[in-house]
Amino acid sequence: MDSFEFNKIAGGVLGTLLFVMGLGIFSDSLFSRSHSEKPGYALPAEEVHAAATAAAPAGEPLPVLLAKADPKKGESNAKVCTTCHNLAKDGAPKATGPNLYGVVERAVASTGYAYSDAIKAKGGNWSYEALNQFITNPKGYIAGTKMGYGGEKDPAKRADIIAFLRSLADTPAPLPAK
Ligand code: HEC
Incomplete structure (x- = not known):
């Protein structure tokens, strides 16, 4: 294997590594986006609903x-x-x-x-x-x-x-x- 061929192989390996790393960073960013967009609980909305029910009108003055x-x-x-x-x-x-x-x-x-x-x-x-x-x-x-x-x-x-x-x-x- 001469040094030119070695450089080609090394370059190919490096390129592949870079590509995989890049893919990893890209998919990480995709996942963290979808995490922050949808919180896993809906407590505040339920509290607002309960308060609205409690303040129901008490009939005619x-x-x-x-x-x-x-x-x-x-x-x-x-x-x-x-x-x-x-x-x-x-x-x-x-x-x-x-x-x-x-x-x-x-x-x-x-x-x-x-x-x-x-x-x-x-x-x-x-x-x-x-x-x-x-x-x-x-x-x-x-x-x-x-x-x-x-x-x-x-x-x-x-x-x-x-x-x-x-x-x-x-x-x-x-x-x-x-
Ligand atoms: C079981 C007896 C009883 C019944 C039935 C009753 N009252 Fe009385 N009421 C009293 C008494 C005793 C007082 C005095 C309260 C005190 O001294 O704490 C009073 C006080 C009042 C007062 C205050 C008067 C003032 O001079 O300050 C009002 C107004 C009144 N009653 C309205 C009514 C109305 C209207 C009804 C019917 C829907 C009614 N009461 C039924 C026993 C009764």
């Missing part, structure tokens, strides 16, 4: 419900209230609860009734929103109240009751703006 509420239906739904409350103008409080005539926008715990300390500490007025929350779940709204009533969970029935309470006044308070 109170002013909209009050605008279409029926005080007559409210009167019959409020029968349960009269077992503890007197609703008559200038009526005496019952032993079981304060008089509710004119209660809309009245100061909380402001009549001649032996209120619990819990409701006396509440402060503020009986706004439509406050009444709505109290009637939904009395003990949830004022922990420690002695109003022994479980609450009305149906928003439309509550709006009917509040519309009826509103009618128990010389001049009913204006309805809240929609």
Whole structure:
């Protein structure tokens, strides 16, 4: 084998080596590309979905419900209230609860009734929103109240009751703006 032939063979081997190395680098780059493009988990997307479900709309707002509420239906739904409350103008409080005539926008715990300390500490007025929350779940709204009533969970029935309470006044308070 003369030196010229050796150079040809060596050159061929070197060329092949270079080609294989090049192929290796090329395929590496292909694989690492496809790795970084597709992460193997989808947790963030699921979290976003869960948050969206939790924030589902809670139904129609109170002013909209009050605008279409029926005080007559409210009167019959409020029968349960009269077992503890007197609703008559200038009526005496019952032993079981304060008089509710004119209660809309009245100061909380402001009549001649032996209120619990819990409701006396509440402060503020009986706004439509406050009444709505109290009637939904009395003990949830004022922990420690002695109003022994479980609450009305149906928003439309509550709006009917509040519309009826509103009618128990010389001049009913204006309805809240929609
Ligand atoms: C089992 C008896 C009972 C029933 C039924 C009941 N209440 Fe009461 N309610 C009370 C008592 C007792 C209080 C006083 C709460 C306190 O002192 O913590 C009260 C307080 C209230 C107050 C606050 C009045 C104020 O002067 O601050 C409102 C408003 C009210 N009730 C509305 C209602 C409505 C509306 C219903 C019917 C859906 C109802 N209650 C059913 C016993 C009752």
